[in-house]
Amino acid sequence: MTTKPEITWADFEKLDIRTGTIVAATDFEKARNPSYQLEIDFGDLGVKKSSAQITSLYAKEDLVGRQILAVVNFPKKQIANFFSECLVLGVYGEDPKDITLLTTSLPTKNGMQVG
Template identity: 80%
Template sequence: MTIKQEISWTDFEKIDMRCGTIVSVDDFEKARNPSYRLEIDFGDLGIKKSSAQITSLYTKEELVGKQILAVVNFPKKQIANFFSECLVLGVYGENKSDVTLLTASLPVTNGMQVG
């Protein structure tokens, strides 16, 4: 396993990671790889949309209400006919299609920063 290029602390400080709660999940049939379209409540930041390739480990029903971690300050990214507004964070399994979501170990207020 290789480590990516070293970044500075200043580079890291530019990344805005927040906790949010998934409020809705739909199949994303137009995506190239099996994916869900998520709406995530980030408190004062509002509801943001994201596309996530997490269908192999999670059902739609178990995702609603789950608190997750995401990067919220990337520019919008168009995926087929959908604009993703944040990047949901997860850990790749041996099979790259098996992604385990990063979550808070205790409930936190939506929109709280990761630090």
Template identity: 80%
Template sequence: MSVKPEISWADFEKLDIRSGTIISVNDFEKARNPSYQLEIDFGDLGIRKSSAQITSLYSKEDLLGKQILAIVNFPKKQIANFFSECLVLGVYGENHQDVTLLSPSLTVKNGLQVG
């Protein structure tokens, strides 16, 4: 596995990574790959939606109330009839299908920035 090209600090600063809490989880029937539709509370930033292919490791019950990290400044992306408003972050497993979500090790306020 190779390392991606080096980026500058300014490139990293363009990413707005925030903490949020998953407040609703639904099956995403129209997605090509098994996915959930998530609603995530980012505190003062409001509630945003995301589509996530995380069904192999997480049940809907596991996800409800879970704090996660997500990039909130990507443009909206349409997936079937759904608009994803943020990108939930996770680590790919060896098979590149299982995704383990990134989350704070302690509870933090929703909407705080990663830096």
């Protein structure tokens, strides 16, 4: 497995990774690949939407109330008729369709920053 090019500390500091709690998850029927539309509460940052290809390991009913990690400072990205406002973070499995969500080991306040 190869690694990506080395970055500087300043590059890492540009990422705004926060904790959030999924408050809604619905099927994203217009997506090319099986996906959910998520609404995620980031505390003082408000609720942001994201499209996530996590259907192989997670039922949408099991996602509500789950705390996750996401990058919140990307520009909005249009996917079909939906605007994704953050990038939910996960780890690819042996099968790239099997994505395990990243979370904290203990609950945290929504919107807390990773650093």
